[in-house]
Amino acid sequence: xxxxxxxxxxxxxxxxEDVTLxxxxxxxxxxYYLFWYKQPPSGELVFLIRRNSFDEQNEISGRYSWNFxxxxxxxxxxxxxxxxxxxxxYFCALxxxxxxxxxxxxxxxxx
Amino acid sequence: xxxxxxxxxxxxxxxxxxxxIQCQVxxxxxxxxxxxxxxxxxxxxxATANQGSEATYESGFVIDKFPISRPNLTFSTLxxxxxxxxxxxxxxxxxxxxxxxxxxxxxxxxxxxxxxT
Numbered sequence: 306x307x308x309x310x311x312x313x314x315x316x317x318x319x320x321x322e323d324v325t326l327x328x329x330x331x332x333x334x335x336x337y338y339l340f341w342y343k344q345p346p347s348g349e350l351v352f353l354i355r356r357n358s359f360d361e362q363n364e365i366s367g368r369y370s371w372n373f374x375x376x377x378x379x380x381x382x383x384x385x386x387x388x389x390x391x392x393x394x395y396f397c398a399l400x401x402x403x404x405x406x407x408x409x410x411x412x413x414x415x416x
Numbered sequence: 417x418x419x420x421x422x423x424x425x426x427x428x429x430x431x432x433x434x435x436x437i438q439c440q441v442x443x444x445x446x447x448x449x450x451x452x453x454x455x456x457x458x459x460x461x462x463a464t465a466n467q468g469s470e471a472t473y474e475s476g477f478v479i480d481k482f483p484i485s486r487p488n489l490t491f492s493t494l495x496x497x498x499x500x501x502x503x504x505x506x507x508x509x510x511x512x513x514x515x516x517x518x519x520x521x522x523x524x525x526x527x528x529x530x531x532x533t
Contacts, residue, residue: 340522348506350459350524396458404449404510404522406459 308332309399311407319415324384326410328397331378334358337401339373339380344409345393353395356380387414418443422509422525429499429532436495437528439509444489447512449522450482454505462507465492499532506530 310329318324330339341353354366356373363372368388372381384391392414397407419442429435439448448465463471463484471484486492496503509525 348529349526350508352523398522400522403461403464405461408458 308405309397309407311395311397311410313410314408315411315413317413317415318387320388321386322414324387324391324412324414326382326384326395326397326412328380328382328407329378330380330397330399332399332401334401337399340398340400340404341371341380341382342396342398342406343393344396350396354382384412387412389414389416418445418511418513418523420509420511420523420525422528424528425526426529427531429530431500431532433499434495434497435499435530436493437507437509439492439494439525441490441511445511445513448486448492449510449512450484450492450494451508451510451524452505453508453527459508462494465494496530499530501532504530504532 308331312327316324335358337358339356343351343353353369354371361373361375368385370383380397392412394409394411396409399405421440423438427435450462450465451459452462453459461474462477462482463473465471465484465486467486467489473479481497483495484492492509494507506527506529508527510522512522
């Protein structure tokens with residue numbers, strides 16, 4: 306069974322639009338970590354944000370923000386005022402006893 | 417954070433041959449992992465590289481095909497054996513650190529792009 310579900314396969318926006326990426330996870334553990342990673346066309350995997358299961362406080366970091374809702378097992382990620390350099394594949398990941406990745410969402414930001 | 421050096425960065429190999437990928441970390445880490453990313457796909461965990469003992473493989477991956485070594489806390493190798501075109505993927509090394517019970521984000525090497533012809 307899929308542990309991490311990213312329902313959106315592709316998102317295309319015009320520069321300066323906001324982009325919200327959905328992520329729903331499944332785990333029986335009470336202690337776990339959630340992550341968002343970015344993979345630009347160059348291929349490297351870049352860590353963006355981390356949240357542990359005991360901290361539901363939602364934060365903003367620059368143009369990135371996230372919405373962690375344990376009640377709905379969701380960990381959504383928003384890029385505000387998108388830029389062309391944000392074009393990449395974004396992966397949501399869950400670490401309960403090992404790291405499991407979602408299928409990824411390809412974000413294309415057009416100038 | 418950890419600096420991870422992975423090599424080779426890319427290679428083109430003939431079917432039936434083997435390739436060994438190296439992963440060097442700039443500091444001692446608790447856990448090291450190997451992932452595969454097939455073209456256009458997400459990342460799939462191959463195995464956990466255990467220091468001083470045999471690697472722990474995920475379902476669908478076997479030691480004969482993907483032998484792994486981890487002689488110390490900063491280094492690991494993954495061998496892709498008897499390659500076929502289906503093995504063409506990006507292979508990534510990643511490491512995990514825990515400090516005071518807090519899990520660090522998994523850091524990844526830049527990956528090895530393998531093409532099997």
